[in-house]
Each structure stands twice: as structure tokens, then as C-alpha cells.
Amino acid sequence: MQPAYLRIADDLRRQIVAGRLAPGDRIPSRHQLAxxxxVSDRVAVEAVRLLISEGYVESRxxxxxxxxxxxxxxxLTRSWYREARGRADSPFRADMEAQGRAGTWRSSSQSDTAPPAVxxxxxxxxxxxxxxxxxxxxxxDEPVMLSTSWEPLELTRGTSVMLPEEGPHAGAGVVARMRAIGHEIGMANEVITARAITAAEAEELDEPVGSIVMVIQxxxxxxxxxxxxxxxIVPVDRYELSYVIPVE
Known part of the structure; x- marks a missing residue:
């Protein structure tokens, strides 16, 4: 049998998703919910805490x-047409320009060893x-998404693109950077999953702990x-993905 606090949270969540409880509406107090x-006040509090952790409600x-x-x-547009042209500018910056927004980023690079999945x-x-x-x-200047990339140093060590954000090709997309050292990218594979945000990601993206993010591998x-x-890493409450795929 489903715990009582989950049943209450589910009911309130359905009302929020359906719009019966609109943004800015006050939800019933713990005594009213009880x-x-x-149920007891403690159970009502647990239900509300769950919704707060998921980002549906906020306590004032x-x-x-x-x-x-x-x-x-x-x-956010995932366009292989655009990627294949290998333009010198970043695909993210181009996407933001199309929306009339200024696309920028912060980055840090370091040499590492490949974990099993990578x-x-x-x-x-x-x-x-x-x-x-x-x-x-x-x-x-608003955090949009996070990314962690890995490139084999056997390919890039000692080249002008070894550090993605330094040198003559700083800020270029991966396609353009790899082309500059003689590697012509012909395929992009993406696997999309979803999971709860981590505490570190929530801090970087200014998202509530418990939010859901898309993960594009x-x-x-x-x-x-x-x-x-x-x-x-893309927060689902801010962005949807649109794929533009060539058909030959």
C-alpha cells in the first residue's frame, strides 16, 4: 500500500500539473492537509517537503x-545540418543568437584518466x-546547461586544440576543432536519459535539489x-530539445 504522504503528494502534484493549482497559489497548510x-500533521509535512524537494512548491x-x-x-536545437558545416563559432552560441540571446560559457580543463563508461x-x-x-x-548570464567532455589525449596532445578553450581555435565547436588537426567528424551519436539533479548541478544551474534533468550522452x-x-545536462523545466535530422 502506498504511504499516505506519497498519496497526498501525488494528488497535489496532479493538481499543479493540471493547472488547478496555478503558479503563485498557496497550498493548504499542514493542518488543513491533515x-x-x-492524516497526522507529520504526514502532511512529509508530503509538502517532498514537493519542495521536487521543485513544485516553495516555502516562504x-x-x-x-x-x-x-x-x-x-x-534547444540539436541540428546535424549546422554541426556538419563545422562553423568556427560554437553551435550553442549560434542557437542562442537565433533566440535573440547572448550565449556565453565558463569552462575549466584538466588532464585526467578515462573512467570505465567514458x-x-x-x-x-x-x-x-x-x-x-x-x-x-x-x-x-543565466545558467542554461552543463557539459563535461572528454577527448583522447593520444589525438590532441601537442596540437593547437589540446585545450578546447585556449589557442587559435578557442570557442570553436568540436567539429571545427577536430577538422583543424585532420580528423573529419562524420557522425554524432546521442543517448538521452533523465534523472534527478545532483546537489552540485543544482548549485551550478540554480535549480532546486530534486529537480529532473535530461542527460545527453x-x-x-x-x-x-x-x-x-x-x-x-539540461533542466527539463527550462528547456525542450528539438532535433533537426537530415533525410537522404
């Missing part, structure tokens, strides 16, 4: 608990050297081998 669902000190106002959902995606041995780069992407490959893989 009477309405015939001395005032009550209210349905959280969510940002307008925007679109090694499998890159077709290298676990522990092989890689360049790991972590990004926080911003639109009009992207791998770029030439005809011979994978040359880069990345985990891209």
Missing part, C-alpha cells in the same frame, strides 16, 4: 507554501589519458574512431 486527507518564511513559478520553456564510449582503455573539460553554459566519431564524448 484534516482533508485524515512566515507566509506559507506556494506553487513555484517556473520559467518559460525555451528550445573509455567505452571513446573506444579506449580504462585509465587512458584524456582532456576533461567542464562547461557552464549561460544565456544572458553525445559522442562524435570519424570514419575510424570516436574523438570526443560529452555528458550534457
Amino acid at each position: 484534516r482533508q486527507y485524515d 518564511s512566515g507566509s506559507g507554501t506556494y506553487v513555484r513559478r517556473r520559467p518559460a520553456v525555451r528550445r 573509455a567505452e564510449r571513446l573506444g579506449i582503455a580504462e585509465g587512458d589519458p584524456v582532456m576533461r573539460t567542464h562547461y557552464v553554459f549561460l544565456a544572458d 553525445r559522442t562524435y566519431s570519424t570514419a575510424e574512431r570516436p574523438v570526443e564524448t560529452a555528458d550534457i
